[in-house]
Amino acid sequence: MEPELKKDAALRLKVIAGHLESIRRMVDQDIYCVNIMKQVSAVQASLEQVQRILLRNHLLTCVQDAMKDGMGTPIVEELIGAMKYMPFSAGEALGPDHALSPLVEHPLCHCHSEQTPDNVQTIMKEGMSHGHQSP
Numbered sequence: 001m002e003p004e005l006k007k008d009a010a011l012r013l014k015v016i017a018g019h020l021e022s023i024r025r026m027v028d029q030d031i032y033c034v035n036i037m038k039q040v041s042a043v044q045a046s047l048e049q050v051q052r053i054l055l056r057n058h059l060l061t062c063v064q065d066a067m068k069d070g071m072g073t074p075i076v077e078e079l080i081g082a083m084k085y086m087p088f089s090a091g092e093a094l095g096p097d098h099a100l101s102p103l104v105e106h107p108l109c110h111c112h113s114e115q116t117p118d119n120v121q122t123i124m125k126e127g128m129s130h131g132h133q134s135p
């Protein structure tokens, strides 16, 4: 794994393990259900954060390597299958610092038409006004 991401994931998992142990004690001591549910929900959120880190690592390392080695299609197929392990939206997956900008000015692939932010705006506006016309 990428060293920074590995450190981050390991630390979060350690905190989660401690949190789980305190939840186990809460159950043991017959603490009020709703209070335990709140703690379980916090652990679930922390685990989702670990999933995001793992996904980020996978995309930056394994997926990139596989593509360089001509294994692009199988690794993307595997990734599509792995989407069931991602209980969050694609935007959240990369974290707020890496959120996709609303308009991509320069696509990194060659399978789309030439476009400028201006002509994308124009297409959007035309579509919107069309939608508001009554038949």
Ligand SMILES: [Cu+2]
Binding pocket: 057, 058, 059, 061, 062, 063
């Ligand atoms: Cu990976």
